[in-house]
Amino acid sequence: MQGDSVIIVAGGEGKRMGQLVPKQFLMLGDYPVLWHTLQAFHNYDPGMPVILVLHKDWITHWQKEIHRFSHSLNYKITSGGETRFHSVRNGLALISEEGFTAVHDASRPLVSPALIERTFRTAREKGNAIPVLPATDSLRILTPEGNRPLDRNRVRYVQTPQIFPTPLLKKAFRQEYRPEFTDEATVIETLGEPVHLVEGEKRNMKITTEFDLQIAGMLLSGSPKKKEAGI
Numbered sequence: 001m002q003g004d005s006v007i008i009v010a011g012g013e014g015k016r017m018g019q020l021v022p023k024q025f026l027m028l029g030d031y032p033v034l035w036h037t038l039q040a041f042h043n044y045d046p047g048m049p050v051i052l053v054l055h056k057d058w059i060t061h062w063q064k065e066i067h068r069f070s071h072s073l074n075y076k077i078t079s080g081g082e083t084r085f086h087s088v089r090n091g092l093a094l095i096s097e098e099g100f101t102a103v104h105d106a107s108r109p110l111v112s113p114a115l116i117e118r119t120f121r122t123a124r125e126k127g128n129a130i131p132v133l134p135a136t137d138s139l140r141i142l143t144p145e146g147n148r149p150l151d152r153n154r155v156r157y158v159q160t161p162q163i164f165p166t167p168l169l170k171k172a173f174r175q176e177y178r179p180e181f182t183d184e185a186t187v188i189e190t191l192g193e194p195v196h197l198v199e200g201e202k203r204n205m206k207i208t209t210e211f212d213l214q215i216a217g218m219l220l221s222g223s224p225k226k227k228e229a230g231i
Contacts, residue, residue: 003099004120005049006041006161010034010106011080011087022058023207024106029220031069033207034062036109036220038073041102044113050075051091052106085181089173092166100124101169102161103184107207110219115201116161122198123163130163130185131200132156159200164188 010024024034031039034052041050054062056079066073076094080087088103095101100123104111115131122129135152162184164172172187181187185195207213 003096003166004045004101005051005095005099005166006102006104007051007053007088007091007095008034008037008041008075008104008106009053009080009084009087009091011053011055011084021061022055023213025058025062025065026213028109028207028213028216032065033109033213033216034106035066035069035073037104037106037111038075040109040111040113041104041116042073044116046074049095051094052077053080053087053091054078055080083177083181084183085173085177085187088184092170092173095166095170097167097170099166100163101166102163103169104161105206108160108204109207110216111161111204112201115204119161119163119198122196123165126196128162128164128168128188128193129196129198130183131159131161131204132197133159133200133202156197157200158183158185159204159206168193 010022025032028036038050038052041048052075054077059077059079063077078090078094081090092101100120102116102120119129119131133156135155135157137152139150139152139155140147141150164184168188168191169184172191175187175190189195203219205212205216207216
């Protein structure tokens with residue numbers, strides 16, 4: 001839709017993977033993780049403005065790398081900040097005060113156009129939207145006394161893209177940073193705005209470990225091996 005934009009957050013260094021390069025630059029099939037993420041939003045809407053937020057030390061690396069794979073993806077690059085909050089704020093500086101803005105993790109390369117469309121549609125209907133999945137494992141919460149069970153029926157796993165009206169998002173990110181700002185929804189809620197949930201997708205997994213990368217590769221290729229992993 002006219003005025004809609006997306007910020008793809010890839011400002012971290014991905015040290016938990018134990019690799020020489022951040023996880024968004026690792027190969028997933030024939031292309032880097034980040035290429036798949038950019039391509040997903042291109043497939044949804046080739047004309048939608050895309051802002052890519054990268055760690056300043058890796059911008060040149062990516063600009064050289066992407067020329068090996070594609071010249072058709074259109075996006076602007078800006079440098080990341082100290083935290084995700086600061087990275088999103090930097091991305092918002094390149095977006096006009098119109099429409100809705102989606103914020104998506106670069107490390108969720110398997111997001112489908114259907115999920116993007118469903119989240120944008122819900123955001124337009126209800127004012128905002130974030131995709132979630134129900135908890136399927138038994139859960140326990142740590143307490144001063146030890147721990148206790150948590151009702152999984154009342155818990156949801158949060159995904160991206162998280163979509164909000166651009167003016168509201170800009171207003172929210174003019175606040176001072178707080179440690180509890182773990183995603184865009186937690187920032188928006190401080191303005192008294194309710195957050196609306198939409199059904200996410202298991203395939204829209206976040207790549208954090210080497211195992212995650214292997215599973216994403218199986219999902220991407222449709223390999224029978226994914227059955228062995230219990231998927």
